[in-house]
Amino acid sequence: MEKLYCLIMAGGSGTRFWPRSKTAKPKQYLNIIGDDSLLQSTIKRFSTFTKYEDIYIVSGKSQATVLEEQTPMLPKQNLIYEPVGKNTLPCIGLAAMFAEIDNPEGIMVVSPSDHLITNEELFKNTVLTAAKIADEKNGIVTIGITPTYPATGYGYIKTAGEISAGETIRQFKVERFVEKPDEKTASEYLEQGGFFWNSGLFIFKVSVFLDAVKQFAPGLYADLRKIQAEIGQPSFEATLDTIYRAVQGISVDYGIMEHAQNIYLVEGNFDWNDLGSWESVYLTHPKDENGNAGSGEAILLDTQNSYVYSDSGLVAVVGLDEVVVVKDGDTILVCRRDKTEDIKKIVEQLKAEKKDQYL
């Protein structure tokens, strides 16, 4: 196998962790689990089998300060700033153009920046298995998480035949990508079998991916080539800005994966959590004897199965069950655990009321 690149997509502006996640410091920069931010944990996870100089991060300019703060180990030129978010396909295409200059036959692992993965050794072996397939079969490989319940919050991938034979980490040909299903459909998927959760992890040879972009998104491909021609030039930023703002925003799932034929799936059996809400953060944390979790100074009286986070000061909770309480500076969230999805409505309301001090 040639060189192994890692691309960490860190441009998300997730609002589900409000009030901790803010416009200038979204989820991936927060130390939601442990001391490191989710981005730092992601970098660490890859650094055991990828060199720092081969780890790229794509993010937005508004996050430049916190990104540079958190990534002193990476070369500055590996931090790529999109002038504006355009979903995953242009983002990955842009990074692939950087890697191609270095080595078009290199393998690139694309990873979200904000997921929790605790079994690092199994993760590494899974990714390296995927890289081997990507290299040998000139395919695009995705890592599919074995579903444990009929989740409606993830996209699913339907596999066709298994291509592995007796290996610990199973490998499949992919039949199709499907969008987030409703609960009934998700239950059918689980019953039917052969379905995996889309982890957002993709592995491919740079040249193979760019060929797919050329085939399925030729306009974008032409634009990315124009941008690539200016990499390292003083004019780069201006060119990127002009061209990138005009490209069509589209996900890699819609733009490539649903059309391409040479798609494979490697089964991911490592502990995986996309930390999509405070509820999932609660579920991930170790609990005390009352089922409570959290961090920061808190007094919980006659309170069970709750998550309490305080950045400073003190949070006291009395007589409640299954709540999330988050204190970030002078902004406080108190939410029923099964309502944490509604936090985005709070953020929407604050945006509508232009209360930027809380965003």
Next chain:
Amino acid sequence: MEKLYCLIMAGGSGTRFWPRSKTAKPKQYLNIIGDDSLLQSTIKRFSTFTKYEDIYIVSGKSQATVLEEQTPMLPKQNLIYEPVGKNTLPCIGLAAMFAEIDNPEGIMVVSPSDHLITNEELFKNTVLTAAKIADEKNGIVTIGITPTYPATGYGYIKTAGEISAGETIRQFKVERFVEKPDEKTASEYLEQGGFFWNSGLFIFKVSVFLDAVKQFAPGLYADLRKIQAEIGQPSFEATLDTIYRAVQGISVDYGIMEHAQNIYLVEGNFDWNDLGSWESVYLTHPKDENGNAGSGEAILLDTQNSYVYSDSGLVAVVGLDEVVVVKDGDTILVCRRDKTEDIKKIVEQLKAEKKDQYL
């Protein structure tokens, strides 16, 4: 009637309004309802029929700063500081010694500093009725609140015969004072009739009260006379400190009212609330269409029958029913409405852990 004095007892260190109430700023100094503090509202209530120069306030030295801040209208010498809290009898006795120098035949109205009374005209008429009885009958008069439910949080007063005849404000001879009952006993009181809640409002002629102290608490009486002898002298504070620390702490109910014969009760039909908990604050506030109340910046989503207070910043509540959320600086309380009595346990724990920054 001779002169009318008012004594406002403001020495309480109530912990039930934590985290808003702090050691240096207990409940009576908080603007729990409206813009004025409860103490300021109490002063205003009396100032329509008492001169500022005749309003005394007894409090603790630790509250001197906030007390002086909130009472610029009162002469400084009317602010009396107990070296240490000794319950209501020594407190009232001390103030009576000040008033006696001015006019022993004056009538003194003793009032808590932290109750909510909204019908001020009726309050005034009730107090003046009580003052008239105190003056004419040389008795100690208490104002009894007509019970509306079998409350277990108040002391009760059992009346004997009615002494009024056709007046709007009824007047009674008092049979006895009883302690806070359990719910069964309280229900019996209501069924039986003739019981009133003890409002903590007492009205008497200064000389009559001091005679009662002399009769039922002669040791205290002698001590108070020694203190009185030094009023206005440079040695006053040291004398007060030495003597007062040694007096027995006892309530006026136990020390006088349960023994004296010449006790009367005037019925208080004005709106009265002792604001004993965040729950009673919630009940007192006007509600929006979802049954929510409070003040400060808040977003309430799918939340009903709750009280949310924020001193600054933003409190967001999602999907909860019947909760109290109070943000005071960096201290946050989240409490089920029917558990607000348990807040004192939080305060006790903080005291035990010596976390004075939150007290």
